[in-house]
Amino acid sequence: MVDYSMMPNHHILCIDMKSFYASCSAVMHGLNPLDCYLAVVGDTERSGSVVLAASPRLKKDFGIKTGSRMFEIPKDPRILVVEPKMATYLRVSTEITRLFHRYVPKEAIHVYSVDESFIKVDGAHPLWGDARTIAEKIKDEIEREFQLSCAIGIGPNMLLAKLCLDLEAKTEGIAEWTYADVKTKLWPVSPLNKMWGIGKRVQKTLNGMGIFTVGQLASYSLEKLEAKFGIMGNQLYHHAWGIDLSDIGAPIMEGQISFGKSQILLRDYKEEEEVKHVILEMCEEVARRARAHRKAGRTISLGIGYSQDEFGGGFHRSRSIQEPTNITMELYRICLELFRENYVPKTVRSISISLSNIVDDNEMQLTLFDTSRWKQRKLGYTVDGIRRRHGSKALLRAVSYTGAGTAVYRSKLVGGHKS
Structure with missing residues (x-):
């Protein structure tokens, strides 16, 4: 048994914007987000392009959801298919966060993703009322000012607020869980x-x-x-048991941190060498993300998805190494090993790479057999600095300028999609 009297008992709101991308696009087209049939598709010129977001009615009445393909969308005149406007979505997300500032200081806000945030309202009760009253005020203001709908879960810690959101508030609108609800609801x-x-x-x-x-x-x-x-x-x-001791802003699942990148390719890749070019680009990005947080990892994972035209399938394999790394070419070497061991000559349509088993990058084991490792690590941080200052295209590997490369095209995108 757990003594909940010893556990943190805050008032935390977990706010999720319903079908955020689709709802923003609906408002931009003068439509009601909850009544219209709208799909946001990565590229309307490609029938196999992925649905990034679907309005609630499109999900309910036609079964189209995030991850569906454009060719699955029925040819119905009521359905509007649009491309993403990532810059607008990010701008709206920022304005919604500013709305939260009316109720609590910035230290009490954790933006979890572009469409989800945590707010700790401890101490705000004398001004605005209890946690549910604050949730109702925020929900009403978002609907009035942005014409967007949200769901809000309330809990004594970040975990229960999130679980309350996912398991109850997304259907009820606003819901609140306490430790007493763990046994009956969780x-x-x-x-x-x-x-x-x-x-x-x-x-x-x-x-x-x-x-x-x-x-x-x-x-x-x-x-x-x-x-x-x-x-x-x-x-x-x-x-x-509903126990979460993390502070607002901390990752809910400590120890689960990893750095990764996945992409659905712009076309079918039939040549093995072309696939390797993309893998190298992606290793560069995964290594950069790890270095940005001063982290390194011991486990490298590679996932390959084959084209649906060849009945799909694929593989996902991982390999751990003795010394943690965030060096691009070390990640690439392991990914190539996994690729050679598991790849069958089929058309590739998706690739994913991740670095996990994370540790702080504050030391490096040098060996007599690889005296250049320290220089490679330092070079990675130097290249990152140049790209931060002059843009992501300031330094690119030669493979990015081949027909297989995707980095040049993706550098023009916002959040991986058109702005």
Whole structure:
């Protein structure tokens, strides 16, 4: 049993903008976001382009959702298909964050993503009322000023606020959970991947251990979970009890940090060498993201997805190395090993790369067999500095200027999409 009287008991709002991209585009076209049929598609010139967002009615009535392909959208005159306007979405997101500043100081706001934020309203009650009253005021102001709808989950910590949002508020509009609700509202949750922080792979492993509900996870042996998952086992156990000790702005799942990049390619890649060119570009970006946080990692993962024209499929493989790295060519070397070992001659349409098992990049083990490693690390940080100052195209690898390269095209995008 957990003594909740010893746990943090804040008043935290988790605010999610409903179908944010689609709703913004609907307002831009003079439509009601909740009543119209609208899809935001990465590139309207390509039938295989991915649906980035769909309005609520398009999801409900036609089954089109994020991740669907444009060719799956019915030829219905009521449906409007538009390209993304990322610069506008980001500007609206910034203005919504400024709205939050009316209620709390910036230190009490954590922008989790472009369409989701956490706000700690402790101390704001004398001015604005209790947490639910503040949530209602914020929801009303967003609808009045931006014509956009949101859902708000309220909880005593970031985790329960997020779970309340995902599991209840997204259908109710506003909902509030306390520690007393954990057993009745959280523990019955199944399948496990409905709980934030548990993906399908972890769910499969937990199912293999006889754990199918959050309540069963909470009742499982902590020692066995730690033996199986390490520090993540400890977190899984305590999260099943609704416990989260992180401060506002801290990642909810400590130890889960990784750096990655994935992309659906602009066309089919049939040549092995072309795929390698894109892998190198992506390794460069993943390494840059790790260096930006002064981190390095020991586990490199590569995922390859084949074209639907060849019945899809693909592989996802990982390999751990002894010394943590954020050096582009070291990531590339491991990815090439995984690629050669698992690739079959099929058309490639998607690639994903990630660096995990993260540590601080404050030391490097030098060996007699690779005396240039320190120089490679320093070179990476130097190149990053030049790109920050002069733009992402200031320094690019030669492969980016080949027909297979995507970096030049993507440098013109905002958030990976047209602005």
